[in-house]
Amino acid sequence: MHRFEFKGRELYCEDVPVSKIAREAGTPFYLYSVRTFLDHYLKLKDAFKSVKPLICFSMKANSNLTILKSLVEHGSGLDIVSGGELFRAKKVGVDSQKIVFASVGKTEKEIEDAIRSKILMFNVESIPELETINTVACRLHAVQKVAIRLNPDVSPDTHDYITTGTKQNKFGIDTGTANKLFMESYRYPFIRFAGVHIHIGSQITDSKPFVKAIKRVLQFIDSVRFCGNPVEYLNIGGGLAIIYSKEKPQTAREFARVVLPLFKDYDLKKGMKLVLEPGRFISGNSGILVTKILYKKVNPTKTFMIVDAAMNDLIRPSFYGAYHEITPVVRPSGKVRTAEVDIVGPICESGDFLAKNRKMPAANIGDLLAVMSCGAYGYVMSSNYNSRPRVPEVVVKGRKFFVAKKRESYEDLVRNEKIVKEVI
Numbered sequence: 465m466h467r468f469e470f471k472g473r474e475l476y477c478e479d480v481p482v483s484k485i486a487r488e489a490g491t492p493f494y495l496y497s498v499r500t501f502l503d504h505y506l507k508l509k510d511a512f513k514s515v516k517p518l519i520c521f522s523m524k525a526n527s528n529l530t531i532l533k534s535l536v537e538h539g540s541g542l543d544i545v546s547g548g549e550l551f552r553a554k555k556v557g558v559d560s561q562k563i564v565f566a567s568v569g570k571t572e573k574e575i576e577d578a579i580r581s582k583i584l585m586f587n588v589e590s591i592p593e594l595e596t597i598n599t600v601a602c603r604l605h606a607v608q609k610v611a612i613r614l615n616p617d618v619s620p621d622t623h624d625y626i627t628t629g630t631k632q633n634k635f636g637i638d639t640g641t642a643n644k645l646f647m648e649s650y651r652y653p654f655i656r657f658a659g660v661h662i663h664i665g666s667q668i669t670d671s672k673p674f675v676k677a678i679k680r681v682l683q684f685i686d687s688v689r690f691c692g693n694p695v696e697y698l699n700i701g702g703g704l705a706i707i708y709s710k711e712k713p714q715t716a717r718e719f720a721r722v723v724l725p726l727f728k729d730y731d732l733k734k735g736m737k738l739v740l741e742p743g744r745f746i747s748g749n750s751g752i753l754v755t756k757i758l759y760k761k762v763n764p765t766k767t768f769m770i771v772d773a774a775m776n777d778l779i780r781p782s783f784y785g786a787y788h789e790i791t792p793v794v795r796p797s798g799k800v801r802t803a804e805v806d807i808v809g810p811i812c813e814s815g816d817f818l819a820k821n822r823k824m825p826a827a828n829i830g831d832l833l834a835v836m837s838c839g840a841y842g843y844v845m846s847s848n849y850n851s852r853p854r855v856p857e858v859v860v861k862g863r864k865f866f867v868a869k870k871r872e873s874y875e876d877l878v879r880n881e882k883i884v885k886e887v888i
């Protein structure tokens with residue numbers, strides 16, 4: 465469910481025609497429905513309300529400050545993976561006790577900043593990292609909570625690049641080593657082993673891999689508890705899928721219905737707090753990328769629609785072979801011809817495409833297209849490749865729209881750069 469709907473022939477974001485925004489903001493641009501972000505967050509919160517979980521929006525999916533602020537104002541915590549994300553999290557005033565910090569490569573500086581900021585906990589991915597946290601916490605006279613990220617060795621049946629919980633992946637710690645860490649927690653006097661964390665991958669449509677991973681993690685929790693180590697937090701990560709095309713992902717309610725009974729022997733209200741880290745589920749369908757057709761090119765074997773957005777703006781199609789529905793912002797009237805086209809950007813790469821062999825209604829140069837479901841891993845993965853300024857992010861609430869992040873200028877492209885005369 466999202467709030468990008470056609471009213472007559474016009475695509476609207478909530479109550480604003482997308483073409484109206486395009487006239488004012490220019491193209492290309494990302495467009496977010498604030499209400500859709502909140503709806504998805506609230507759906508998850510409601511589905512799990514019986515255990516009052518801590519929901520930490522995974523801000524790697526979308527780190528727009530306005531979006532973060534609106535989620536935080538409704539009670540969301542944040543899942544961060546870098547010093548830059550910590551900086552953004554603090555900018556939006558999230559309660560630092562609602563921040564969890566994952567990543568296999570946290571630097572000493574990032575660890576220090578996070579401890580000073582009094583984050584809730586680190587999700588620890590290796591023994592050397594644990595040692596660094598212990599050293600830094602000692603220096604800061606702090607005792608820092610951590611969750612050990614387990615690698616449950618469960619394959620979630622999703623794209624290889626977003627599979628994170630198998631033995632082949634760089635993430636997490638195997639259960640044997642993790643068990644030893646809990647047993648030898650006395651070696652880390654400045655660390656409190658407070659929790660266990662898993663995250664098995666992203667865009668997972670089926671509940672089975674979640675169930676398998678959670679069962680494994682509960683077995684682990686039982687074994688460390690048996691040896692006198694209480695586990696205060698169980699973080700089951702993110703990974704819930706959305707609809708890009710014909711997927712039939714579980715709803716928040718279906719997910720809760722399958723997952724919650726697994727905890728029947730645990731007191732999730734008082735004994736162990738459940739943490740969720742959804743990214744895509746909250747943000748994926750909450751944003752679109754709006755682009756304009758620059759040219760049509762008809763080759764003997766192929767027709768190309770060349771648009772003003774490119775792989776630097778949305779890398780998912782070239783990086784993951786991801787499918788995004790693409791629709792005209794204003795649907796043509798009358799009897800419509802369709803043709804199979806590649807929708808490509810201006811970048812000098814054959815991998816620069818938004819869609820391949822896509823049946824599209826006939827369109828004219830200057831027409832607007834909406835690339836749907838770009839709210840997750842869209843803008844955050846954009847770059848300046850080919851010296852293309854990053855596009856603006858526009859937010860809509862009801863009848864109003866605002867530029868939340870403006871288009872970069874050419875000056876922005878060279879802001880931190882100088883010509884080093886000494887080498888010329």
Ligand SMILES: Cc1ncc(COP(=O)(O)O)c(C=O)c1O
Nearest residue numbers: 522663666702703741742743744
């Ligand atoms: C540790 C962790 N938590 C949560 C997420 C969010 O995943 P998703 O966007 O699939 O919910 C990710 C994504 O990579 C992650 O690495």
